[in-house]
Amino acid sequence: MVEPIPDEELEYVTLHEGVDVNSFSCCSKPEEIDLEEFLKEDALRCQNRFFSVTRVVFWGETLVGYFTLVTDCIEKEEMIRGDRIKGYKYRFYPAIKIARLAVHDNYRHRGIGTNMLIEIFSIVGGITENVGCRILTVDSKPTSVEFYEKSDFRRALVNPEDPPKDTIPFYFDILHIIKARKSL
Template sequence: MNFTGLTLTKIDTQSIAKTFDCGDTELNEFLLSKALHYKNELLAVTYLLKDKERTVAFFSVFNDSLWIREQDFVSKSAFKKFRRGIVSHPKRHLEYYPAMKIGRLGVSNQVQKGGIGKGIIDWIIGLAVKHNNECACKLITVDAYAQSTRFYERNGFQYLDHMDKNVDTKQMYLDLTPYVNTMPESPIVLMN
C-alpha cells in the first residue's frame, strides 16, 4: 500500500469526520458521534487517516492490562505454557500484564483490502514500542469482532483462549517482545 498523500492526525474539533462508512454501523457511529467525547474524557485517543477529501480509516487506542488467571485456560498446563511464552523470568507471579488496547479500527469500504489495516497495525506496534521507554507495555490487545479475527491473525495476533465462549468478540493479543529491537519504520507518519 502506498501511503503517499495520506495524513494521520489525532481527532479534534477541526478534524472530526463528517461521513464515514466501513460497513459496520457500530464502528461508524463511534467515529461520527463518540470518538471526540472519548478523547475529551481521557478514555481513548482516536487517530484519523485521511486523504485530501475524506477519512479513509480510523483507530482508537488506550491503556489496558491483560488479567491472566489459571481458571481462564482449558488446563493448568495451557496456563503455564502461556505464562512461559510471555515472561521468561523463572518467577512468573504476575497476574496483570501491561498492554495497549485497540478499541476500534475501521477502514472505509472504498479502500478495504488495500493494506491500510496492516499499515495501521504496524504504526500501533511502533507507537507501543516507542512509548515502552517511558511506560511498560508488553502486549497489544483487541476484542476482535468474529468477522475481523482473520485480519488480526494475519497480523500476528493470537487468541488468549481458544475456548472463548463469547460469539461476538474474541480476546486476542500480540506480544511486543519480538519488535523491541527490530521494529521496521511504518509508512504512516503522524502529522502534528
Template sequence: MTEGFSIQDLSFEPLSKENVPLDFNCGDKDLDDFIINDALVHQDANVAMTTLVRYRSEVVAFYSLATDCISLDSNEKGRIRKEYRIPYSEFPALKICRLAVCKGFQGKGIGRAMVYDVIGLALDLQEWMGLRFLSVDAYRASEGFYKKLGFLFNHHENEIDPRGETVSMRFDLQPIVWEEREI
C-alpha cells in the first residue's frame, strides 16, 4: 500500500462520527484506543480537536490539539522579560496532545508533515490570539523525533512527569514569526 508513496498525496480532515478509523494500528495500544474510543468524546467536550491524515482513501495518521500554558524556568523568563519587557511567568501554547502514524506508514515523514501542519495552524492563529509556543508531553520513545524538529525540554518543575513516562517539550514560534517579517 505504500508503494509509490508521496507526502504530497496526504490530505487532512477533521475527525467526525462518520470517519472514525476503527482499524487504526500504530503499535501503541494507548494511542490506538484513543483514536477509536476517546477522540470523539474529547472533541464533543471541546477538550481536544483531532485531525485525521489520509493517504489516498486510507487514514494513516492523526493528531489531536488543545490549548496549553507553559511555565519557563527563571533563566528563560529573564531572557524574554529582557527582550520584550513582558513580566509573565506563563506563556500561551498550542499543545500536541496525541500524534500517531499507522505501522505501515511510519518512517516516511508523515509525523514531520503533521508537526509542520500544526506549526502552520499556530502561525495562522497568531493573527487572532497570543500564541508563543507549541507544547507536547512526548513519550520517551518519541523524544528524539521532537528534538530533531527543534523542540526543547521544559525544565520548569510544573512541567515534569513524576512517573517519567513522558517528557514535556516546547517549540518557540517566535523565530519563525521574525523570519516571516523579514521576507
C-alpha cells in the first residue's frame, strides 16, 4: 500500500498561462479521457471566459490533480425528501458544481482526491459569505461513485422517464461546513 500524501504538502494554484499541464495523465480508464482533454485543451479558455475556475494541485513540482468549479442549481425534486430544506419555497436550490475532479494516474489512492474535496468545501464555504449557496453538486463518472458515496454525497433522484446519462448525479448539503466556518 502506498502512503497518503498529507494535505499540507499539496499546493493549490488557480490555473493560469504559466502552468504546464502537459505532464498530467488520468486516462487509465477510457471514460476519463475527457478529464485529461479538458485540462489540456479547454480549462484555461473556459476560465478566461468566466465559465469555470480550475485549480491545479502540485506535490512538489509534480501536477498530481485538478478540479474545476462552476455555478449550478439542483431541483428540489432531485433531492431525497428528508434532505429538502424546510420553508424554502422555490423550485431550485442554488449550488456550486464540481464540474471536473481528477487525480494523476500515478498518484491515485494517496488521498489527493479527498484533500481536493476538503479544499472544495473550504472554497464553497467561503463563497457563502458573499453569495447564497447551500448545495454542492457533481455528475460522477461511474468509476468515481464509490468516492463520492464515501464522502457523504447523496445520489440525486432521477426521473425514470429521462434518457439515461453517462454520469450519476450527486449532491451534498454544505450547511454544517458553513456553520463550522462561522464558529471559528
